[in-house]
Amino acid sequence: MPTLKQGLQTAIVTGGAQGIGKGISRRLLTDGWRVVIADIDPEAGAEAAAELASLGDIRFVAADVRREADAAACVRRAVEDGTPLGALVNNAGIAAPRLAPVESLRLAAWRRMLDTHLTGCFLMTKHSVPLLRGCRGAIVNIASTRALQSEAHTEAYAAAKGGIVALTHALAISLGPAVRVICISPGWIDVGPWRKRRTRRETPLSSRDHAQHPAGRVGTPDDIAALAAFLVSPQAGFITGQNLVADGGMTRKMIYAD
Numbered sequence: 418m419p420t421l422k423q424g425l426q427t428a429i430v431t432g433g434a435q436g437i438g439k440g441i442s443r444r445l446l447t448d449g450w451r452v453v454i455a456d457i458d459p460e461a462g463a464e465a466a467a468e469l470a471s472l473g474d475i476r477f478v479a480a481d482v483r484r485e486a487d488a489a490a491c492v493r494r495a496v497e498d499g500t501p502l503g504a505l506v507n508n509a510g511i512a513a514p515r516l517a518p519v520e521s522l523r524l525a526a527w528r529r530m531l532d533t534h535l536t537g538c539f540l541m542t543k544h545s546v547p548l549l550r551g552c553r554g555a556i557v558n559i560a561s562t563r564a565l566q567s568e569a570h571t572e573a574y575a576a577a578k579g580g581i582v583a584l585t586h587a588l589a590i591s592l593g594p595a596v597r598v599i600c601i602s603p604g605w606i607d608v609g610p611w612r613k614r615r616t617r618r619e620t621p622l623s624s625r626d627h628a629q630h631p632a633g634r635v636g637t638p639d640d641i642a643a644l645a646a647f648l649v650s651p652q653a654g655f656i657t658g659q660n661l662v663a664d665g666g667m668t669r670k671m672i673y674a675d
């Protein structure tokens with residue numbers, strides 16, 4: 418069922434060329450949004466735009482969300498056809514949480530993680546807000562359950578995602594009521610089949626991988642896309658500032674060893 422407000426609006430999806438972002442781009446297109454994928458990978462971006470073109474008006478803009486000039490140019494180009502900006506999905510990220518132990522973690526690796534996830538959210542938001550205000554638009558930030566719980570050697574990723582959860586509620590207070598800002602924290606999402614052709618693969622998931630989830634399975638990009646589509650729709654007009662966990666119930670399990 419289309420959930421779009423009146424009139425065609427543009428949604429920018431960062432990191433929308435592959436994985437969860439591609440799932441969100443596809444879902445928003447089928448819901449009637451015009452979609453602009455902002456991604457650092459031109460090969461993946463061109464492929465995704467071509468694959469999804471039959472579903473609606475989609476455009477790829479090459480952008481590195483860590484760079485302010487790219488963020489500003491991306492937003493400018495996203496609306497140059499005159500379609501108003503109604504949604505921003507800050508999804509771009511490095512989905513490889515484990516780095517070196519903290520004693521040997523290089524500052525450059527720490528900064529790359531923080532810059533991509535957290536600074537990228539800030540920069541894309543900063544340049545989108547003036548346009549989003551005009552539509553009473555919405556921002557959806559993609560964090561992670563790793564903002565809430567950890568494995569060893571994931572400090573930079575956990576800190577970046579925790580920062581996104583906090584940035585979300587701060588923005589919601591600053592930007593409301595004109596713009597709603599919501600965060601989704603996904604758990605384990607299988608993105609293998611959603612990557613660009615050269616690296617696309619079926620992930621060999623075991624029955625144990627699925628069964629450990631209270632929901633009985635590992636997640637898919639469609640699971641996150643359905644939630645994002647709801648959150649940017651007018652039906653979610655009373656939701657802002659929250660972090661919504663979509664993890665098949667994993668963070669609700671008691672996990673002390675027997």
Ligand SMILES: NC(=O)c1ccc[n+]([C@@H]2O[C@H](COP(=O)([O-])OP(=O)(O)OC[C@H]3O[C@@H](n4cnc5c(N)ncnc54)[C@H](O)[C@@H]3O)[C@@H](O)[C@H]2O)c1
Nearest residue numbers: 432435436437456457458481482509510512561603605606
């Ligand atoms: N897959 C999971 O299990 C999972 C779980 C929780 C959270 N997440 C988060 O979801 C988001 C998407 O993850 P995914 O698994 O789909 O990853 P992915 O690697 O499949 O896709 C990430 C996309 O972001 C793009 N990207 C990376 N750096 C960028 C930059 N600087 N500027 C613009 N684009 C950039 C990549 O080119 C890629 O297309 C990430 O923020 C990740 O941290 C993923």
